[in-house]
Each structure stands twice: as structure tokens, then as C-alpha cells.
Amino acid sequence: MSQRRTSADAGPATIRDVAERAGVSVASVSRVLSGNYPVSDDLRRRVMKVVRELDYVTNAHARSLAGGGTPTVAILINHITGAAFAHVAKGVEGAASLRGWLTLVGTTGDDPERELALVNLMRRQGVTAVVLLGGAYDFEEYQLRMARFARSLDSAGSHLVLVGRPALKGDAPATTVDYDNEGGAYAMASHLLSAGHRHVLVLPGPAELTTAQGRLNGAHRAFEAYGVPFRQDMVHHGPYDFEHGLRAVEHSLEQGPPFTAILAGTDVVAAGAMQALRSAGLRVPEDISVVGYDDIPLASQLTPKLTTVHVPYEEMGRVALRAVADRREGGAGRRGGDGDQFVLGTHVVVRQSVRPPERQG
Incomplete structure (x- = not known):
């Protein structure tokens, strides 16, 4: 045997x-x-x-990995229509195109099992790198399996790049390109608190996503810093979509405690919240202030224009691709190790959707 x-x-x-x-x-x-x-x-x-058992990679692209073909980068994204991370994909594709590289795009549909399956599929296809966009799922089994895939990709001559999510635990060889997610939420919540708001409806996103957890933690820290009680009954988790913002605000207006401001986890959620307020005959910001997160083009197209947190998504995509290219072409073209980590800054963009509560109504 x-x-x-x-x-x-x-x-x-x-x-x-x-x-x-x-x-x-x-x-x-x-x-x-x-x-x-x-x-x-x-x-x-x-x-x-x-x-x-052996993590055998069907080596259909061995010649490419050895330098004899066109490098290919696989971009995995929750939804192809997701505005924020579509800008990351744009940054990756643009930087790849300048180098003559190819890009593939796959969608996970917010399904952790499908995400893991796609990472494994790309590993078997022998891509130069897998760029995984968006928040990670806070499940131990998911984290362990993703770390295992990172090591398997590395052993096959490929590389895992995580964009907009924390680094993997342990010694998994993956590059991380993140942004100051919690700091952005802290700054935005502080903006509302400094304007005098004390009753804030918080819509941070799906409870199981690290992105939402970071935004909720940032808001919580801001309330503590201002000495304002943070009410868990004013936190509503849900998808990062228009429908969640709409339904959460409708429910809160009917059954929840009163609020003077809404801290939305994304600009799209904020747009849904604003629609619910309009349908209820309430004005933004005269009656209720609303803020978002991401600073996608939609934020400046809403009426009123949305105060939000700017995230440099396109630059994150370019940084991710440069990190892959550096590993392949330069002195960083090595296997093993923990991988590089990059953190980009965020900042509040003040527009027209916030007003002190004493001036509301």
C-alpha cells in the first residue's frame, strides 16, 4: 500500500x-x-x-501558471449588480487590462457554500489569482475551509486576495486589501451625535457578515464615546438592499420607538429608508436625518443628496491587482507566508441629508 x-x-x-x-x-x-x-x-x-484528499488540481492551465500563457484573475462577487463592489471589480479589471491580463467574474449570490465552491473551482482551473470581494461569513467552519483553500491555491502556484474583509486566521497565505470599516462607521455615528441626535435607527447589514459587524461596532463605540446609551432594540439587521431599508423603516415607524435619524449600512439601504419616509409623509432632513455608507454615485443623485462614508472601492481593486502582479513578477513572487495586508482610509462626505433634531419638524 x-x-x-x-x-x-x-x-x-x-x-x-x-x-x-x-x-x-x-x-x-x-x-x-x-x-x-x-x-x-x-x-x-x-x-x-x-x-x-490530495487537493489535486486539474492542471489545465499549468503552462499559464509557469509563465507560458496569459495570466487570468478570477473576481468573485456577491451580486454582479452590487454597486459598491462592482467598483472594486472595475479597479481590478482596469489594472489587469493594463498588464494584458484576463479577468473572469463569478457571482456567489450571498451563499457561503457557493462562494467556497467557486474558490475551489477557480483553484482547479489554475487561475493566477482569486480575488474575493465583500464581507466574510463569521462561521468557524467557513473560515477553516477558506484558509485551507488559500493554502491549496498557494501550493498550486495561485494566490487568494481578500478585498473588503478581514485577514484569515492563522498562517493562511492570502493577501488582504481592506478599508477602515469600523472607523468609518464611528465617524458617521459621531457626525449624527455631534448634530444632537440621540435616537438613531441603525441598519448595519446582515448579522453574520463581518462588514455589518464592523459597522455596528463602530456605531456602538461612538455612542459610548459620547456617553449616549446604545439601544439594541433600534438595531435592525438585514440584506444590503433597497427593500430592507424600506421595510425596516416602515416597521419602525409603525411599531418601534421614535427616532430622529437613520444610520444605514449602505447607500442603497439609505435610499430604501428615504422612500419609506416619503411614503409616510416625512421629509429628509426636516423630519428625519438619514446617512449611508459607501459613497457610490447614487448617494449624490438622491434628493436630498446623501451624507455618507466614502470607501475607495476602485482603488482597492487596483491595489489588489498590483499585489498579485508584485508576487508574480517581482521579488514577492513567492509561495507561503501570511501574505500582505493593506488598509485604506475612509472619510465622511457631508451633503444635505442631516439636520440637528431641534430643527426637525
Whole structure:
């Protein structure tokens, strides 16, 4: 019986390693992986079990990874229509195009299982790097599996880049390009508090996303700094979409405690909140102040123009691609290690949607 490969073995697993472990011929493994030949279900199960155990990468793009083809970067995003991270994708694609690289875009649909599956698929396709956009899911199993994929990508000559989310725990070889998420929320909540607001409806985003957790923590810290009680019953979690902003505000107007301002987790959520206020006959900012987060073009197109937190999304995309290029082309073109970490700043953009509460109504 063949001995089990260990992490100390040199280089990634080969098709011969898979054949030896499975107890079949190299030709049989090739037939299973190609999908072009009829094979028994038992053979397919045996081979694929070993493929998973060895983290074997179907090396269709080996020549590209070795420098003989066009580098390809895979961008994974929650929704292709998501305005904020579409700007990150634009930054990645623009910087890649300048280098003559190709980009692929895949969508995860806010599904952590699909996200993990796509990372694994891109690993098997041999892309130069996987750029993963948006907040991470705060589940231990998810974090462990993502760290495992980062190491597997690295062993296959690829690299994982996390944009807009915290670094992976442990020694996972992934580059992180983040922004001061919590600091931006702290600054925005402080802006409302300094204007005199004490009853603020907070719509930070999905409870399980690190992005929403950071924005909620930042707001909480601001309330503590101002000596104002932070009311959990005025926090409503939900998706980063227009519908959530609309429904959360409708519900709060009907059943919740009174509020003079709304701190929305994104500009799109803020737009939904403003629509709910208008439908209820309330004016922004005369009756209720509203602020957002992201500073996408929509923020300056709303009436009134939205006060929000500016996040340099497009620049984050360019930084992410440069980090990949540096690893591939320069002295950073190495494997292993924790990977680089970059943090970009945020700031409040003051427009027309905030007014002190004594001037409201």
C-alpha cells in the first residue's frame, strides 16, 4: 500500500499520486477527470475521493501558471449588480487590462457554500489569482475551509486576495486589501451625535457578515464615546438592499420607538429608508436625518443628496491587482507566508441629508 502524502511533500499532488492512492491506472484517473469517457460510478467515487484528499488540481492551465500563457484573475462577487463592489471589480479589471491580463467574474449570490465552491473551482482551473470581494461569513467552519483553500491555491502556484474583509486566521497565505470599516462607521455615528441626535435607527447589514459587524461596532463605540446609551432594540439587521431599508423603516415607524435619524449600512439601504419616509409623509432632513455608507454615485443623485462614508472601492481593486502582479513578477513572487495586508482610509462626505433634531419638524 502506498504511503499517504503529507504537507511536507514537495510540490502539489500529481495525477500519478492520485492513481497510486486510488489503486488505478493514470489513464483511468484521466478518464474520470476529463468526463469524456464512460466510467463506473465506483471508479468515479474512488478517484474523486482521492482528488479531494490530495487537493489535486486539474492542471489545465499549468503552462499559464509557469509563465507560458496569459495570466487570468478570477473576481468573485456577491451580486454582479452590487454597486459598491462592482467598483472594486472595475479597479481590478482596469489594472489587469493594463498588464494584458484576463479577468473572469463569478457571482456567489450571498451563499457561503457557493462562494467556497467557486474558490475551489477557480483553484482547479489554475487561475493566477482569486480575488474575493465583500464581507466574510463569521462561521468557524467557513473560515477553516477558506484558509485551507488559500493554502491549496498557494501550493498550486495561485494566490487568494481578500478585498473588503478581514485577514484569515492563522498562517493562511492570502493577501488582504481592506478599508477602515469600523472607523468609518464611528465617524458617521459621531457626525449624527455631534448634530444632537440621540435616537438613531441603525441598519448595519446582515448579522453574520463581518462588514455589518464592523459597522455596528463602530456605531456602538461612538455612542459610548459620547456617553449616549446604545439601544439594541433600534438595531435592525438585514440584506444590503433597497427593500430592507424600506421595510425596516416602515416597521419602525409603525411599531418601534421614535427616532430622529437613520444610520444605514449602505447607500442603497439609505435610499430604501428615504422612500419609506416619503411614503409616510416625512421629509429628509426636516423630519428625519438619514446617512449611508459607501459613497457610490447614487448617494449624490438622491434628493436630498446623501451624507455618507466614502470607501475607495476602485482603488482597492487596483491595489489588489498590483499585489498579485508584485508576487508574480517581482521579488514577492513567492509561495507561503501570511501574505500582505493593506488598509485604506475612509472619510465622511457631508451633503444635505442631516439636520440637528431641534430643527426637525
